[in-house]
Amino acid sequence: MMGMAGQADVNALGTLPVAEAEVQFLQLMITHHQGAVFMAEDLLAGRARPEVARLAEGVLRGQAAEIGLMEELLARRGAEPPAPLQRMDHSH
Numbered sequence: 001m002m003g004m005a006g007q008a009d010v011n012a013l014g015t016l017p018v019a020e021a022e023v024q025f026l027q028l029m030i031t032h033h034q035g036a037v038f039m040a041e042d043l044l045a046g047r048a049r050p051e052v053a054r055l056a057e058g059v060l061r062g063q064a065a066e067i068g069l070m071e072e073l074l075a076r077r078g079a080e081p082p083a084p085l086q087r088m089d090h091s092h
Contacts, residue, residue, distance in 0.1 A: 002034075002035035002038055002039070002085060002087075002088055003031050003032045003033070003034055003035020003036065003038070003085055004032065004035065005028045005031070005032065009024075009028060010028075012024070013025055019077070022073075022077065023074060023077055023079040026070045026073055026074050026077075026079075027074070027079070027081065027082040028082075029066075029070055030067055030070050030071065030074075030081055030082055031082050031085050033063045033066055033067050033070070034063075034067070034084065034085035035085060036059055036063050037059075037060060037063050037064070037067075038085070038087055039059075040056040040057075040059040040060045040063070041056075041060070043056040044056050044057070044060075
């Protein structure tokens with residue numbers, strides 16, 4: 001699933017010094033949230049039922065706000081956000 005951290009990435013958090021683990025966690029969560037944004041956008045691009053479209057719109061708003069907060073938390077730690085998540089190509 002797009003944006004999901006691998007088990008090795010999650011396990012590595014426990015081996016890092018706290019400050020590094022915080023940065024890594026925030027970066028992983030931003031990528032995770034970007035995956036949720038893509039899924040919600042895909043729903044809205046199709047013919048979603050009205051209640052599904054409302055849910056997807058709520059997901060977009062919520063995830064965007066949380067990504068902004070996490071980017072701010074990274075900046076306070078002198079760290080950069082991760083590279084933007086790339087959409088998976090489903091044409092093959």
